Amino acid sequence: MNPPLSPDGHPPRIARAFSPASVGNVAVGFDLLGHSVSGAGDMATVRRCERPGVHITAIRGVVTELPREPAANTAGAALLSLLEAECPGHGFELELDKGIALGSGMGGSAASCVAALVAANALLPTPLSREALYPHALAGESVASGARTGDNVGPMLLGGLVLATPDRLLRLSPPAAWHCALVHPHFVLETLRAREVLAAPYPLADLVRQTANLSQVLLGCERGDAALVRAGLRDALVEPRRAPLVPGFAAVKQAAMDAGAMGASLSGAGPSVFAWCEDAATASRAMGAMRAAFAVAGLDSDGFVSPLDGPAAALLAPAGE
């Protein structure tokens, strides 16, 4: 994970990194559990510069209408947090290449934030561990969501399925064969609206049901027991409130289950829908069935199939100067 040194033995002046997308919440771990997803992601290029602070010089790709003011941009805010802690008075230029659509529920703001941190980290005299980048990623993510939630940045930093508490990241080890189908309908769900429907408090009975579900999913992943995951991978709290915001959701979920998924629910705040499957072939079938169901609801979509134990963000070959 150490950065390539320049020919003169000093840290490089420029680094690029890619962060994958992610499935947040995972039905049973609201703001807590997530996993990375291969096949989509954001890229960040960071240069050391003379001007102190963070300077966003370009935003390209599928989303360009993001704040350029660094404190208002998730990636910018994450770098400001890193600079302040590790090398106050120094400066970074940041370019973002967005591959994840805005408001898709695939962790787009988190991916920019993590890609920028992983790139900038490579420019430090002594790069930090991924765990040590986590507080800076939370600082960035809070700009987008208003909360320091790690269920997207956590899996991007470490790879795979991660439990992200406010204080720590814990990697889980689901079987390598288990795959996720993730389908993103071309429909923008406002994150703010998706949060609003969650505000009214929850009865204790729903909570008991949800904690039973969460426990079975965690133990199922730790023990590689698909029956436990099948029993637990259902959302008693959030999905009932958010599903009505996503056209066709019930049919899409049913299509995934009919294709043999262990469970399916909204990815993050939606509208993307994920399904966990015991192997890649089932995930591929589920993805096709889910896309067909969204088409019936009048929505085009993109689909991804990824191991649950998906990739971590990674440095790319140096871009040169």
Add this chain to the structure above:
Amino acid sequence: MNPPLSPDGHPPRIARAFSPASVGNVAVGFDLLGHSVSGAGDMATVRRCERPGVHITAIRGVVTELPREPAANTAGAALLSLLEAECPGHGFELELDKGIALGSGMGGSAASCVAALVAANALLPTPLSREALYPHALAGESVASGARTGDNVGPMLLGGLVLATPDRLLRLSPPAAWHCALVHPHFVLETLRAREVLAAPYPLADLVRQTANLSQVLLGCERGDAALVRAGLRDALVEPRRAPLVPGFAAVKQAAMDAGAMGASLSGAGPSVFAWCEDAATASRAMGAMRAAFAVAGLDSDGFVSPLDGPAAALLAPAGE
């Protein structure tokens, strides 16, 4: 687990069983997580009889003012459920010897129910597995609590630390060295009152905190990682509402933590307080400190030290006829 056969090769006509006490809820798993506790418990003696149905012929010990009407008694209701499913038209006589105080939060009603089932099961031509007794134990427990909650009967049936969903029991495997201090102050907390304070619904933020705590405790137990348990073993939901009902609770909890406990909270609905410790010596110190703190609050108490991986209910030597 098979019963001793009578000399004539038929199932015996009488059996006795003992069920240990338990810590329910365990701070993070309301109505879901519990473990058995050695050193206290209830005994049941069951005889096959000619009169169909369940007949409670004696209730002795520390509690005697329990309903004799079988459908209104947890142990009686459990046996009615077993009879109906396994041998309708047959009859059982039941005697209870109560060792667990009423309203102590140590699973007294559950222990009577499990002891009666384990004894009666030995009288069946083909005894059921402990897992198959679980639905009957839930039927009994629901008479006492109004809900089919398995966090006390589950650990009594299987022994140790158990996750008890409405549909299944999952045994966890905490390290053998981990011990629990359980202190029962001589103060009766009405279960109904303890339930009432939980009725108002819960904000999502508390829920996220609680699920993070639960996840860390489960993974800490699975992985034998005390740091995870220390981070997670705190109740964000129920303890804040119930603690004011127990005189001296804050001081008792603090005494346990000062003695080195990983965490402490109410056992079941209280007023008993448990503390999890990394070894028996620490648990013993914690127990002493907790009892001293209850004494300052004017309450006498009993104390127990038990491995988390405590005993299961067991048949006792046949009483003879």
